[in-house]
Structures are given as structure tokens and as C-alpha cells.
Amino acid sequence: xxxVLALQGGFAAHARMLRSLGAHVREVRVPGDLAHLDGLVMPxxxxxxxxxxxxxxxxxxxxxxxxxxxxxxxxxxxxxxxxDREHLGVMDIVARRNAFGRQVRSFEADVAVAGFPGPPxxxxxxxxxxxxEHADDVEILASVDGHAIAARQGNLLxxxxxxxxxxxxxxxxxxxxxxxxxx
Amino acid sequence: xRDEATFRVKAGLAEMLKGGVIMDVVDxxxxxxxxxxxxxxxxxxxxxxxxxxxxxxxxxMSDPAMIKAIQDAVTIPVMAKAxxxxxxxxQVLEALEVDYIDESEVLTPADDANHIDKWPFSVPFVCGATxxxxxxxxxxxxxxxxxxxxxxxxxxxxxxxRHMRSIRADIRRLATLDESELATAAKELGAxxxxxxxxxxxxxxxVVLFCAGGIATPADASxxxxxxxxxxxxxxxxxxxxDPQARAQAIVEATTHFADAERVARxxxxxxxxxxxxxxxxLHGEQLLAQRGW
Numbered sequence: 001x002x003x004v005l006a007l008q009g010g011f012a013a014h015a016r017m018l019r020s021l022g023a024h025v026r027e028v029r030v031p032g033d034l035a036h037l038d039g040l041v042m043p044x045x046x047x048x049x050x051x052x053x054x055x056x057x058x059x060x061x062x063x064x065x066x067x068x069x070x071x072x073x074x075x076x077x078x079x080x081x082x083x084d085r086e087h088l089g090v091m092d093i094v095a096r097r098n099a100f101g102r103q104v105r106s107f108e109a110d111v112a113v114a115g116f117p118g119p120p121x122x123x124x125x126x127x128x129x130x131x132x133e134h135a136d137d138v139e140i141l142a143s144v145d146g147h148a149i150a151a152r153q154g155n156l157l158x159x160x161x162x163x164x165x166x167x168x169x170x171x172x173x174x175x176x177x178x179x180x181x182x183x
Numbered sequence: 184x185r186d187e188a189t190f191r192v193k194a195g196l197a198e199m200l201k202g203g204v205i206m207d208v209v210d211x212x213x214x215x216x217x218x219x220x221x222x223x224x225x226x227x228x229x230x231x232x233x234x235x236x237x238x239x240x241x242x243x244m245s246d247p248a249m250i251k252a253i254q255d256a257v258t259i260p261v262m263a264k265a266x267x268x269x270x271x272x273x274q275v276l277e278a279l280e281v282d283y284i285d286e287s288e289v290l291t292p293a294d295d296a297n298h299i300d301k302w303p304f305s306v307p308f309v310c311g312a313t314x315x316x317x318x319x320x321x322x323x324x325x326x327x328x329x330x331x332x333x334x335x336x337x338x339x340x341x342x343x344x345r346h347m348r349s350i351r352a353d354i355r356r357l358a359t360l361d362e363s364e365l366a367t368a369a370k371e372l373g374a375x376x377x378x379x380x381x382x383x384x385x386x387x388x389x390v391v392l393f394c395a396g397g398i399a400t401p402a403d404a405s406x407x408x409x410x411x412x413x414x415x416x417x418x419x420x421x422x423x424x425x426d427p428q429a430r431a432q433a434i435v436e437a438t439t440h441f442a443d444a445e446r447v448a449r450x451x452x453x454x455x456x457x458x459x460x461x462x463x464x465x466l467h468g469e470q471l472l473a474q475r476g477w
Contacts, residue, residue, distance in 0.1 A: 008202045044199045052221040103282035104305045106192045109185040126195045165195050
């Protein structure tokens with residue numbers, strides 16, 4: 001069972017893509033929804049809204065415990081921000097919010113992700129953050145204009161872009177493999 | 184290869200607003216209250232619909248200085264309204280780098296025959312619709328997000344319900360038709376055939392569908408989400424109520440937990456007075472904003 005944090009944001013597109021790959025998906029809105037998950041997706045959305053939602057629902061500590069338990073977490077865009085030192089503090093990175101600018105600066109681009117077979121992914125960046133700082137044991141998987149936009153640290157996989165809005169399923173397949181759920 | 188302002192990038196921002204509440208604000212202070220209450224975006228405008236309705240006269244795009252002040256005050260997306268068909272107002276809003284332009288019937292239309300051709304713009308557009316044909320015409324013109332219109336500034340949910348039910352029912356109906364019937368349906372809807380085919384095959388619009396116009400309570404938000412809205416615009420309903428901060432938080436909570444009646448009940452407790460409301464059936468002719476646009 002894969003959880004998708006559904007307080008606000010792009011949760012439906014993640015759920016659709018995961019289901020198309022054969023995964024069972026549960027929307028997560030309260031701490032009880034985190035029970036017995038094989039993996040969790042923290043989608044994009046508005047990081048301020050999501051931060052307030054996590055506080056309101058008392059989800060911060062349960063999410064920290066889930067991350068510490070080794071359960072794979074895939075975080076995209078605002079989800080990446082949630083993992084950083086200044087938010088949940090589970091991933092040793094500092095995200096810079098809206099780093100590429102307002103919506104008129106949003107873009108899509110071909111991005112080579114370390115470890116992904118085949119051609120670059122067509123990554124969609126929407127008011128996207130980048131990773132401004134990271135610890136030595138954080139592996140940077142991709143960059144755009146010299147800025148880190150994808151990283152892994154242990155069981156945490158964080159990307160600044162959206163593949164769930166397109167047709168490329170490689171990131172989600174990779175995540176399901178980490179979650180040991182057959183795709 | 185790098186491309187800005189593709190349709191996926193435009194429609195993608197609306198995907199990120201899903202499950203959220205977009206709140207009308209008239210100054211930086213209200214924008215701050217909306218953001219701290221959990222709004223997913225704010226709509227910057229000089230007067231909320233209830234005041235536009237009360238004041239009468241021509242309602243136009245807001246003062247750019249006010250929009251900039253709101254952009255400086257918050258980090259969530261800032262939307263702003265242009266008059267229907269007012270290409271130059273939309274260009275001004277694009278120059279200000281607002282995150283979404285609402286080509287809105289709440290303002291006085293500038294063109295009584297044509298909507299803005301939205302394809303050339305880098306900034307995405309959201310447009311209102313009362314039915315599926317209208318929604319698909321707006322998408323055909325380049326809109327990257329649709330909101331049901333409802334009847335803005337009334338606090339009466341009945342029109343929002345009517346429009347959302349109409350859109351969802353027509354989507355379900357299209358899914359039952361064969362190819363030749365879809366061509367006829369496109370003619371009847373006055374909508375592009377390729378979009379009609381897409382809706383029939385996907386069982387939904389190709390863009391995100393929010394609701395607007397008349398939401399005044401947490402239960403109103405829950406109702407609209409249960410009817411198929413993917414998020415909620417609240418105009419006058421928050422800052423014309425007696426306790427905007429509490430009501431804003433409650434509507435955000437009820438939108439997230441729309442299917443959980445206990446949570447909606449708890450969110451609805453002790454919010455004080457809702458906005459002063461108008462029964463839509465007492466309005467007629469020019470007083471009905473939803474009839475603007477075609």
C-alpha cells in the first residue's frame with residue numbers, strides 16, 4: 001500500500017500514475033492513514049498551505065517517524081520543501097522556494113537523472129524550488145542551470161519537478177521498486 | 184530543450200492548487216490573513232463581488248500598485264481579474280507577472296461578443312462556466328483552468344450547485360455516446376469536437392475544475408467538493424463575514440476533509456456571522472453576473 005499525502009496539491013495525478021502501475025493507493029489526511037504503508041508520496045502543492053495542514057493534523061511527528069523507519073518517501077516540488085531542514089527536518093537539504101521565479105518562469109526541460117535508464121526525462125517545473133544546500137551524504141541526481149533539483153538520501157527521494165503530469169513513469173516505477181511493491 | 188508557457192506548465196499550476204481554497208483579497212493585510220489561514224492562492228481585486236454588486240457602475244481590473252503590494256506580501260500564487268475580452272488588461276496583468284489571470288464575469292465585460300484569445304499569453308487563464316459547452320469553449324480559447332461560475336457576491340450556493348451539476352452531468356452523458364453521437368453533441372454544446380471527444384474518453388475535463396460563486400460556509404465547500412469540484416474559490420464569503428481568519432481556516436479544513444462529516448461539523452463550530460447574503464432568485468436581468476460571458 002502506497003500512501004499519497006492529500007492535504008492539498010497534486011495528489012490526484014500521483015495516485016493515478018501509481019494505480020496505472022498496479023499499486024494500491026491510500027490518500028493520507030490524518031496520522032491514522034499512515035499505518036502499514038510500504039511507501040509515501042508527498043506531492044507538489046503550496047508549501048505554506050501544506051505546512052499549515054501538517055500542523056493542523058498533527059502529522060509532523062508521525063511523518064518524521066515514518067521517514068526514520070526507513071519507509072521510502074518520494075517527494076516532489078512542495079514535498080521536497082517539506083522534507084528539508086527548515087520544515088520536517090528529515091532530509092539534510094535546504095530548499096529555496098519558488099527559486100526559478102513566478103509562474104511565467106515555469107518551464108519544462110529535458111533532464112538527465114543519474115541512475116535512470118534511457119533518454120532524459122521531460123521534467124515539468126512549476127514555481128519550482130531548488131536545493132540550495134545539502135549534506136555530503138545527500139546524492140544529487142540531477143541539476144538544471146547548475147542548481148540541484150533531484151536528490152536522494154537513504155530512503156528519501158526528492159525532486160523539484162513533476163513527472164506525474166506527463167506520461168513518463170520511470171520515477172514512479174523506481175519508487176515502487178524501492179517500496180518493494182511489484183509495479 | 185527548454186520550453187516555457189507550454190499548456191502542461193499552465194494547466195500544471197492548477198493541478199498544484201487542487202484540494203485548496205483560493206480567496207479574494209483586497210489588500211496586503213487580507214492577503215496575509217488568507218495565507219496564514221491556509222489559502223492555496225489569493226485573488227487580488229479592489230472590491231469583492233458583494234461590494235461590486237452594491238456599488239454598481241463599471242468594475243475593472245485592479246490598480247497594479249495594489250496587486251504588487253499583495254505579491255510582495257505573500258509567497259503563495261497571486262491571481263488577478265481582467266474583464267471579459269479585455270486583451271490589454273490581461274497584457275498588463277501578464278506584465279505584472281501575476282500567476283493566473285481570471286477572465287471574469289464579476290467585472291464588467293469589455294467585449295460583448297468575444298473572449299480573450301488566451302493562447303498567446305505566457306500566464307495561464309482561469310475562466311468561469313455555467314455548463315460544459317461554455318467550459319469547453321473557454322478551453323478551446325486557451326483557458327488552463329475552469330471554475331463553475333455560481334452567482335458571485337450573493338452567499339447563495341444554489342447557482343454554484345446548478346452549474347457544477349450541469350457540467351458533471353454533461354460529462355457523464357458524453358461518456359455514453361458513440362462517435363457519430365459525439366459529433367452531434369459537439370454541435371449542440373457549441374464546443375470543439377476534439378475537446379468533446381477527449382472529455383468522453385477521459386471522463387473529465389482536460390483541465391482542473393474548481394467552483395466559485397456563493398460559497399459562504401465550510402459545509403458549502405464540502406457540498407461543492409462532493410459534487411465534483413476539485414477546489415474552491417471563495418470571494419466575499421470570507422472577508423465579509425464577522426471573523427475572517429476563523430472562517431478562512433474552517434473552509435480550508437472543510438475542503439480537505441470534505442468527505443468527513445465530523446470534521447466539517449467541527450470546522451463549522453462558532454464561526455460567528457456569515458456574510459450578508461442575497462437570495463439569487465430575488466435577482467434578475469443585469470443583476471445576474473453568471474449571464475455575462477457566452
